[in-house]
Amino acid sequence: MLPTFICCDTLATSSKASNCTVIKGGAMSSRLQGLETSNNDSTLAHYAEVLKSLGAPPIEVQLDVDGKGKGLVATRDISEGETVFTERPLVSLQHTENKAQLVCHLCLRFIGTVERQIGHKLSCLVDDCKAAYRQAAPENDATRVAGDGDSDDDNEVDLEGALEAGERLEQLYSYVSRERIQDLSSGAERLPLTEDFQLPHPVPCRRGCGDLYCSSACEEESWQHSHCLLCTAAPPATTQPSAAAGCSSDPAAAGPSTVTASLADPSLEEPAAASAVDADAGAGSSSGCGSGSAGPSSSTTAREAEEASCSSSSSSSAAAAAAAETTSAGGKAGPVEELYGIRVDRRAMAAFAQHARETNEIFLLAAQVVAATLLRAAKALQHTGSMTAPSAPAQDSAAAAAATSSCANAPSEGSSAAAAVATCSSSGVAKEGATAEAAALSAAWRPYQFAWKRCWWEAVAVPDDVEDEEEFRGQLRELASDSLELLSAAISDPRFGPDLLNLQVYGSIVGMFELNNLGLSVSSPVEDFFLAVDEMEEGAEKEAVVRVTQPLLDALDSDYATPCEATAFLAIQSCINHSCDPNCTAACDTGDRTVTVLAQRDIPAGEEITLSYIDVSLPYKQRQAQLADYGFVCRCSRCTAEAAAARARRGASAKGGVKIGRRR
Numbered sequence: 001m002l003p004t005f006i007c008c009d010t011l012a013t014s015s016k017a018s019n020c021t022v023i024k025g026g027a028m029s030s031r032l033q034g035l036e037t038s039n040n041d042s043t044l045a046h047y048a049e050v051l052k053s054l055g056a057p058p059i060e061v062q063l064d065v066d067g068k069g070k071g072l073v074a075t076r077d078i079s080e081g082e083t084v085f086t087e088r089p090l091v092s093l094q095h096t097e098n099k100a101q102l103v104c105h106l107c108l109r110f111i112g113t114v115e116r117q118i119g120h121k122l123s124c125l126v127d128d129c130k131a132a133y134r135q136a137a138p139e140n141d142a143t144r145v146a147g148d149g150d151s152d153d154d155n156e157v158d159l160e161g162a163l164e165a166g167e168r169l170e171q172l173y174s175y176v177s178r179e180r181i182q183d184l185s186s187g188a189e190r191l192p193l194t195e196d197f198q199l200p201h202p203v204p205c206r207r208g209c210g211d212l213y214c215s216s217a218c219e220e221e222s223w224q225h226s227h228c229l230l231c232t233a234a235p236p237a238t239t240q241p242s243a244a245a246g247c248s249s250d251p252a253a254a255g256p257s258t259v260t261a262s263l264a265d266p267s268l269e270e271p272a273a274a275s276a277v278d279a280d281a282g283a284g285s286s287s288g289c290g291s292g293s294a295g296p297s298s299s300t301t302a303r304e305a306e307e308a309s310c311s312s313s314s315s316s317s318a319a320a321a322a323a324a325e326t327t328s329a330g331g332k333a334g335p336v337e338e339l340y341g342i343r344v345d346r347r348a349m350a351a352f353a354q355h356a357r358e359t360n361e362i363f364l365l366a367a368q369v370v371a372a373t374l375l376r377a378a379k380a381l382q383h384t385g386s387m388t389a390p391s392a393p394a395q396d397s398a399a400a401a402a403a404t405s406s407c408a409n410a411p412s413e414g415s416s417a418a419a420a421v422a423t424c425s426s427s428g429v430a431k432e433g434a435t436a437e438a439a440a441l442s443a444a445w446r447p448y449q450f451a452w453k454r455c456w457w458e459a460v461a462v463p464d465d466v467e468d469e470e471e472f473r474g475q476l477r478e479l480a481s482d483s484l485e486l487l488s489a490a491i492s493d494p495r496f497g498p499d500l501l502n503l504q505v506y507g508s509i510v511g512m513f514e515l516n517n518l519g520l521s522v523s524s525p526v527e528d529f530f531l532a533v534d535e536m537e538e539g540a541e542k543e544a545v546v547r548v549t550q551p552l553l554d555a556l557d558s559d560y561a562t563p564c565e566a567t568a569f570l571a572i573q574s575c576i577n578h579s580c581d582p583n584c585t586a587a588c589d590t591g592d593r594t595v596t597v598l599a600q601r602d603i604p605a606g607e608e609i610t611l612s613y614i615d616v617s618l619p620y621k622q623r624q625a626q627l628a629d630y631g632f633v634c635r636c637s638r639c640t641a642e643a644a645a646a647r648a649r650r651g652a653s654a655k656g657g658v659k660i661g662r663r664r
């Protein structure tokens with residue numbers, strides 16, 4: 001188990017944004033009302049159910065804790081060091097700029113070998129230097145100098161920046177050659193001591209989109225959760241129309257160019273030769289960093305499960321015919337396919353992902369929520385066989401939401417949305433206006449329904465250098481709109497699309513992350529490796545090891561210790577309010593992909609469970625300034641006491657002012 005530290009990652013929200021659309025409670029948009037109709041009882045029932053699924057920890061969710069909104073409260077005395085609860089993130093994402101660390105796309109565990117990790121980090125450093133150079137000195141324009149008066153800003157040459165990037169690259173290559181970086185990445189060079197730092201063998205995504213996992217179990221879980229929709233790799237050409245037919249459940253939803261393909265990737269049947277190491281092999285190549293390649297996989301289980309799930313679906317002879325026609329005609333599958341009745345365009349998905357990486361990576365997390373929700377809803381419909389039943393002409397999703405939440409068996413995160421559809425349908429609620437589709441969507445949305453949300457472009461903090469707040473917020477809205485347009489081109493489902501893929505909902509999902517995310521940090525085995533070298537007993541053996549490793553350390557510089565950094569959203573942890581004197585801390589275990597909240601002192605029954613969002617060693621004013629960036633004035637007991645003390649001091653000096661009055 002790697003030591004892991006966690007901090008709250010709730011991104012800044014502006015205290016100026018007092019006119020934000022508050023999704024929680026009253027002011028909901030009609031779109032969100034469709035998904036989010038709830039009352040206090042259904043909110044409490046939901047959290048009680050989630051807590052039960054976590055083994056009934058000694059806490060409960062209360063709806064208004066000291067004016068801070070929902071919070072967690074201890075239901076019995078909790079001792080210092082005791083685990084308060086443990087849960088798994090609903091979604092998580094390694095930060096785009098952290099891609100120099102090779103980790104499992106799902107559980108964030110470091111993968112490969114220490115040598116490969118070092119080779120990959122160096123490849124990324126090389127790429128970064130080259131990118132910085134290209135940015136500073138745009139191609140074909142090397143003669144222009146910044147500020148020469150007649151060039152576009154974009155084409156100006158930043159001589160200082162170009163020089164710096166060039167020098168850094170030169171310095172790097174003075175310690176380690178291109179060939180050595182390549183050898184480390186490919187496994188041709190083994191380093192001493194690394195057998196003490198065994199890491200899981202990487203398992204690539206079955207489609208070869210470049211995502212890597214620590215096991216076929218993680219690959220399978222990710223695929224089933226949302227990756228089968230979000231994967232950017234095109235389906236492989238297939239000659240198995242029957243398998244294709246099984247996976248296609250709604251031919252009517254597919255456009256004319258739709259090709260439904262087998263989910264099994266034939267390339268994965270090949271022997272373990274082309275490993276994802278190849279992605280790094282070309283040290284210094286621009287594809288070396290942050291990308292992988294298809295390679296061997298032990299994901300037979302994943303494929304079997306997928307095939308089993310496909311074969312249980314209602315088969316579509318039309319889609320089978322389309323697939324057969326395409327493969328016999330061209331032998332190649334196109335980038336568009338259909339899963340559980342959801343149309344996916346892989347090329348459009350790649351465009352969405354690129355836009356997100358270039359603008360706001362939180363769009364990638366939002367896409368996970370959208371895809372996971374669509375999948376759960378579609379699978380629920382398929383499970384109940386409702387898909388073949390005629391739908392009511394008009395969807396009344398608000399009624400459906402109410403119907404779903406009023407069902408005694410309404411599911412929580414772990415349970416199937418199908419149960420809600422079945423229960424609601426059999427209880428006759430669906431007949432009263434709620435369609436099976438709306439009930440399925442509402443049930444599938446439930447894991448996110450009760451989270452604290454505000455619309456992203458309204459809630460986000462305004463940077464200090466922004467002069468026109470309205471214009472700034474308009475630009476963010478535009479950005480979200482562009483992102484949604486790209487996502488909608490990539491995944492669509494006429495049964496649920498309009499209720500989920502609309503700007504208000506999308507903005508609220510992105511805003512939900514802004515307000516609730518938890519930052520995760522997993523320390524690197526590369527750091528541990530260099531520490532182990534450093535701690536060797538002085539002598540000839542250490543000297544020999546250092547001769548080999550020191551140039552690598554010099555080349556990596558401070559990057560040798562960079563941890564994996566990620567962001568995650570959790571159902572129960574996201575209910576924990578901040579305190580400047582917190583009684584709990586959080587830690588995560590990449591081994592079982594859990595986050596644990598631990599008591600850092602004795603907590604009596606009835607006391608609120610709190611974490612710190614900021615550095616609480618700062619003095620009062622600085623803490624307030626940081627928390628103002630988070631969009632709230634801290635109401636914790638420490639701040640309340642310090643504010644009272646400050647008021648008392650001001651009062652005393654005001655009395656002193658009366659004395660000054662003696663000047664009269």
Ligand SMILES: C[S@@+](CC[C@H](N)C(=O)[O-])C[C@H]1O[C@@H](n2cnc3c(N)ncnc32)[C@H](O)[C@@H]1O
Pocket residue numbers: 010067068069070071451452515516574575576577578579630631632633634635636
């Ligand atoms: C991660 S959420 C915590 C759960 C939230 N109270 C809810 O209703 O879901 C963070 C939000 O809770 C509120 N909050 C958290 N700690 C607070 C504090 N110390 N004082 C005032 N408001 C706080 C703020 O509105 C903040 O944006």
